[in-house]
Amino acid sequence: MTTPGAPSVFGAVHLGYIIIETNRFTDWQRFGTDAIGMHHDSLSHDLMRFRLDDQECRFLLRRGPAEDVVTTGWHIDDHAAFEQIEARIRAHGVPLAAGTDEEAALRGVERLLRFPGPKGITQEIYTTPVKSAAPLRMLASAFVTGDSGLGHVALTSTKPAQVRGYFSTVFDARLTDYIDETISGVKLKIRFLRVNERHHSIAVAATQGLPIDPIPTRVQHLNIQAATLDDVARSYQRVHELGFDMALSIGQHTNDRELSYYARTPSGFEWEVGWNPLVIDESTWEPTTHQGISIWGHLPVGQTIVDRLAQFRAGARSVARFENTVPALSGAGIPDN
Known part of the structure; x- marks a missing residue:
């Protein structure tokens, strides 16, 4: 949509x-360092960070009730690219706000701009990450970041075309492929x-075919x-x-x-x-649809029928929840081909 x-x-x-808001600091510290194997820095009673590489901050956890991701x-x-994205957002009439020096320091960046994103997740952009001279103290040997970035974020949505339209408008995101999956009789279509x-x-x-979002978190x-x-x-x-x-x-996959594998966070x-994971070759890649998320494995661990019923009850309640897709940036969305 350029x-x-x-x-x-x-x-x-x-x-x-990623910024996560939580009151479960002790559990998150054990999860991030002792289980996943990341480097941990305690900043204060209400703030801590995890590192994966030489960038000062990859995950910022702040104390609060959301128990969810609040910012990417x-x-x-x-x-040049930064200013181009900024101009696009302003041209669509969407408000931007500059982060304060303190906010930039917490994120390990020199400066940042923020603006609203789908599902109430604030989006922030920055150009220069601050590198840390302190050696990594972590159980993992290393994590892969670099040109590929930190990793990925997976959302559920009742308005997937609008979400795709948003990221295409803001970042020129490209469709990689689809997966069709059926879980407990419910058909899912996943866009990547x-x-x-x-x-x-x-x-x-x-x-x-069902206007429900089965996941209670953002x-x-x-x-x-x-x-x-x-x-x-x-x-x-x-x-x-x-x-x-x-x-x-x-x-x-x-x-x-x-x-x-997938663990459940605190x-x-x-x-x-x-x-x-494979790396995309832009000269040859064509989007396709895959049946099922996994070639093998990825089996539910310890999930009972009660757990599944609770999940779909949460999904039924989501029908009444308004999902903000930031219409000014998502437009009419991008229909599936």
Whole structure:
């Protein structure tokens, strides 16, 4: 949805950081460091961060009642692309606000702009991450970030075309592929959107034929990419040994071929640790539809019929919830082909 003649920002955009609001700091610290294996920095009673690499902040946790992701931060390669995105948002009449120096420091960036995003998740953009000279102290050997960005965010939506339209308008996101999946008789269509070489930085799932959102949190899951298969296996074992809930066992996805598992975070949404997803070749890639999310594995762990009924009761209640897709930026949405 780039204006004709305007340069695209595709490839200059990378998922940079995530902000989570929670009151469960002790559980989150154990989950992030002892189970997943990330580096932890305690900033105050109400603030802590996790690192994956030399960037000062990849996850900022602040004390509050949401128990959810409240902000996603996007690293923009250069000032020209940054200003182009800023101009697009202003041209659509959507308000932007500059972050304060204190807010930028907490996120480990030099400056930032924020604006509203789908499902009430604030979007922020920045150009220059602050690098930390402090060595990483983490159980994992490393995580894969770089040009692919932090990982991905998965949402559920009753308005998937509008969500796709939003990220296409703002970041020139491209459709990578679809997955059709049936869970407990409910048909899901999942759209995978990329903004760089990573197979997807955003996934949007919707129930087909039913106007319900079965997930009570703003995000269904977050994903980070481990450097080695051994890192995935060891963190999977630690999640079990420390008593955190496992949502899905180890498996391999049909579309990006990533091998991964899904743990349940202290806030209730899921956390995927993956390894070795394919990297997109823009010269040859064509979107396709895959049947089912997994080639093998990814089986529910410890989920009972009571759990499933509770999930769909939450989905039924979601019919009454208004889902803001920021219409000025999503337009009429992008219909599926």
